[in-house]
Amino acid sequence: MARGFVTAEEVAKRAGVSRSAVSRTFTPGASVSQAVRRKVLKAARELGYRVNRLAQGLNNDRSNLIGVVGTNLSAPFISKQLDLLSIGLLRRGLQCLLLNAADARKDIAPLIELLFEFRAQAIVVLSGEPPSSIVDECIANGVRLILVNQRLDRTDTNMVLSDDSHGADLAALRLIAAKCQKVAVVSSASQTPAQVRRATAFTQRMQASGVDVVAWSDGPTGYESGYQAGCDLLRDKKIDGAFCVTDLLALGFLDAARIEMHRRVPEDVSVIGFDDIPQSGWKSYELTTIVQSLSTLTDNVLTALETDEPATRLQVVPVSMIERKTVR
Amino acid sequence: MARGFVTAEEVAKRAGVSRSAVSRTFTPGASVSQAVRRKVLKAARELGYRVNRLAQGLNNDRSNLIGVVGTNLSAPFISKQLDLLSIGLLRRGLQCLLLNAADARKDIAPLIELLFEFRAQAIVVLSGEPPSSIVDECIANGVRLILVNQRLDRTDTNMVLSDDSHGADLAALRLIAAKCQKVAVVSSASQTPAQVRRATAFTQRMQASGVDVVAWSDGPTGYESGYQAGCDLLRDKKIDGAFCVTDLLALGFLDAARIEMHRRVPEDVSVIGFDDIPQSGWKSYELTTIVQSLSTLTDNVLTALETDEPATRLQVVPVSMIERKTVR
DNA sequence: CTGAAAGCGCTAACAA
DNA sequence: TTGTTAGCGCTTTCAG
Numbered sequence: 099m100a101r102g103f104v105t106a107e108e109v110a111k112r113a114g115v116s117r118s119a120v121s122r123t124f125t126p127g128a129s130v131s132q133a134v135r136r137k138v139l140k141a142a143r144e145l146g147y148r149v150n151r152l153a154q155g156l157n158n159d160r161s162n163l164i165g166v167v168g169t170n171l172s173a174p175f176i177s178k179q180l181d182l183l184s185i186g187l188l189r190r191g192l193q194c195l196l197l198n199a200a201d202a203r204k205d206i207a208p209l210i211e212l213l214f215e216f217r218a219q220a221i222v223v224l225s226g227e228p229p230s231s232i233v234d235e236c237i238a239n240g241v242r243l244i245l246v247n248q249r250l251d252r253t254d255t256n257m258v259l260s261d262d263s264h265g266a267d268l269a270a271l272r273l274i275a276a277k278c279q280k281v282a283v284v285s286s287a288s289q290t291p292a293q294v295r296r297a298t299a300f301t302q303r304m305q306a307s308g309v310d311v312v313a314w315s316d317g318p319t320g321y322e323s324g325y326q327a328g329c330d331l332l333r334d335k336k337i338d339g340a341f342c343v344t345d346l347l348a349l350g351f352l353d354a355a356r357i358e359m360h361r362r363v364p365e366d367v368s369v370i371g372f373d374d375i376p377q378s379g380w381k382s383y384e385l386t387t388i389v390q391s392l393s394t395l396t397d398n399v400l401t402a403l404e405t406d407e408p409a410t411r412l413q414v415v416p417v418s419m420i421e422r423k424t425v426r
Numbered sequence: 427m428a429r430g431f432v433t434a435e436e437v438a439k440r441a442g443v444s445r446s447a448v449s450r451t452f453t454p455g456a457s458v459s460q461a462v463r464r465k466v467l468k469a470a471r472e473l474g475y476r477v478n479r480l481a482q483g484l485n486n487d488r489s490n491l492i493g494v495v496g497t498n499l500s501a502p503f504i505s506k507q508l509d510l511l512s513i514g515l516l517r518r519g520l521q522c523l524l525l526n527a528a529d530a531r532k533d534i535a536p537l538i539e540l541l542f543e544f545r546a547q548a549i550v551v552l553s554g555e556p557p558s559s560i561v562d563e564c565i566a567n568g569v570r571l572i573l574v575n576q577r578l579d580r581t582d583t584n585m586v587l588s589d590d591s592h593g594a595d596l597a598a599l600r601l602i603a604a605k606c607q608k609v610a611v612v613s614s615a616s617q618t619p620a621q622v623r624r625a626t627a628f629t630q631r632m633q634a635s636g637v638d639v640v641a642w643s644d645g646p647t648g649y650e651s652g653y654q655a656g657c658d659l660l661r662d663k664k665i666d667g668a669f670c671v672t673d674l675l676a677l678g679f680l681d682a683a684r685i686e687m688h689r690r691v692p693e694d695v696s697v698i699g700f701d702d703i704p705q706s707g708w709k710s711y712e713l714t715t716i717v718q719s720l721s722t723l724t725d726n727v728l729t730a731l732e733t734d735e736p737a738t739r740l741q742v743v744p745v746s747m748i749e750r751k752t753v754r
Numbered sequence: 755c756t757g758a759a760a761g762c763g764c765t766a767a768c769a770a
Numbered sequence: 771t772t773g774t775t776a777g778c779g780c781t782t783t784c785a786g
Binding site: 103117118122124153156158 | 778
């Protein structure tokens with residue numbers, strides 16, 4: 099009422115046809131004569147009619163809304179992810195209902211519940227782990243759930259994730275090839291599943307080869323923590339190599355090494371990151387890192403969204419190493 | 427049908443009350459007896475009932491959806507903006523319908539029209555310029571429109587923007603104080619209104635002080651363009667100062683200056699950016715720049731969203747300069 | 755091809 | 771406080 103959008107009824111009246119004629123005109127596969135269609139279109143244009151998708155969705159149970167939940171949306175990696183995802187959704191005629199889980203620590207369940215209320219057709223979780231009761235509810239209600247870089251121990255959900263352990267392996271192998279004697283693996287206090295997978299895979303491989311690895315983890319997952327790690331590790335311990343589970347950490351580490359601790363990279367210490375964010379390619383860094391293919395990651399999410407199959411799949415997308423200049 | 431959400435009717439049946447009793451139980455200010463409320467809540471829990479906000483919105487004409495349109499969502503500045511905005515929206519009980527205008531060049535009108543169809547209560551435009559016919563339609567239909575860092579020549583829309591010209595002024599003054607003789611202003615091919623405002627204000631102030639300014643602009647607004655600018659400008663021209671209309675450009679410029687062109691910054695050339703993105707504070711850069719207060723920018727957007735006033739306002743948020751180490 | 759009528763899930767005005 | 775009734779704007783049978 100307060101809001102002034104024109105309704106199909108008004109258009110119908112003006113065009114001198116029935117309400118359903120209007121509806122048909124705006125429904126892709128419908129049977130309307132050219133004559134009627136023209137009249138309707140004309141009236142609609144004159145009145146400034148806009149289909150009401152909410153009402154539309156109420157009928158056919160398709161809201162066209164895809165819920166996206168994530169944290170820390172301004173971090174380079176996730177923001178790129180969101181960028182690609184939102185473009186892809188739009189291109190497929192789907193709308194992106196974005197819920198920012200401001201606090202990584204907090205449970206994302208309330209957000210997903212909110213998405214239920216909006217009748218989101220599917221939910222893409224970029225960060226945070228949904229409790230299994232929520233996962234059950236998704237399935238019960240026919241809401242497709244897609245977990246990105248998150249592995250749940252169940253077979254009835256879609257998960258698409260990068261091959262973290264293989265990536266960590268590549269990093270370890272490379273550091274071994276560089277003849278590092280004592281290396282560090284740096285992560286953050288958040289200890290997301292992905293981080294843990296990377297760190298443990300790396301550590302295992304290293305120890306299998308008989309090289310010492312010291313673990314560092316503190317603070318949020320960002321540049322500052324990496325910087326702190328660099329200072330800490332390079333001051334006391336005799337580190338000559340580091341694997342940072344995230345590029346942001348690696349970049350901070352790099353700056354600490356070079357600027358604060360006066361080490362040469364890669365001569366004195368080698369460092370490898372994970373993600374390949376844009377900044378890693380910048381001339382001041384040229385970080386050697388493990389690249390997750392964001393585009394295939396996103397493509398997989400999008401197809402998982404569309405496919406009508408018995409929503410059951412675990413998709414691991416391959417990673418590779420890009421050699422730049424931070425490893426000897 | 428296909429979708430299996432429980433309806434209020436089913437809950438009512440199970441609780442042995444009327445359909446409206448259920449509705450009331452879930453409506454904040456309603457009159458229901460504790461007894462009924464309890465019964466309803468119990469039944470709802472058992473059945474896994476979730477209010478259908480779409481249907482709800484259909485009634486009271488409040489979709490609770492706020493449309494957000496923007497481009498280049500992975501650029502540091504805008505992604506931070508989106509981060510803050512989406513948090514703020516959620517905190518206020520509003521939902522964020524994100525539309526990524528993949529191509530900056532293209533018209534955002536279709537996106538806004540889509541938002542109309544979803545009956546977005548308000549639309550926040552982070553980038554792109556809405557044609558005036560669309561603005562009219564917003565007003566006609568009671569959809570609040572909020573333009574961020576975009577100035578339209580009308581008084582019936584909300585605009586919140588940073589004080590670009592003052593920022594540019596600060597930059598100019600500082601470069602003059604640094605005794606620069608020949609400076610460059612670097613922007614990109616996009617030439618967004620904000621960029622233009624910055625560049626022209628800077629140029630004017632410089633010329634008023636009798637110092638030469640050469641303008642450079644090409645490519646997208648990013649690190650690479652800045653790098654290119656640095657190479658171009660430092661090779662031929664005898665530049666000893668640069669104002670980059672965006673930090674991303676400035677960072678690229680910096681790398682070009684130091685690494686490719688072997689200049690010392692700030693001894694040989696001074697550079698100032700605009701935005702103060704996180705990377706500008708990183709140890710490898712320590713860029714002196716103009717800071718837009720993203721939080722007050724966002725706060726203003728959010729209040730503009732809520733205020734019931736005659737949607738008419740232009741809010742200019744002040745900027746300041748943060749001195750780091752790239753100006754002599 | 756077209757209109758009438760029923761219904762999607764919910765809220766609100768009205769009586770009781 | 772409660773239930774009944776009438777919509778919100780749209781789609782979709784079902785007759786014609």
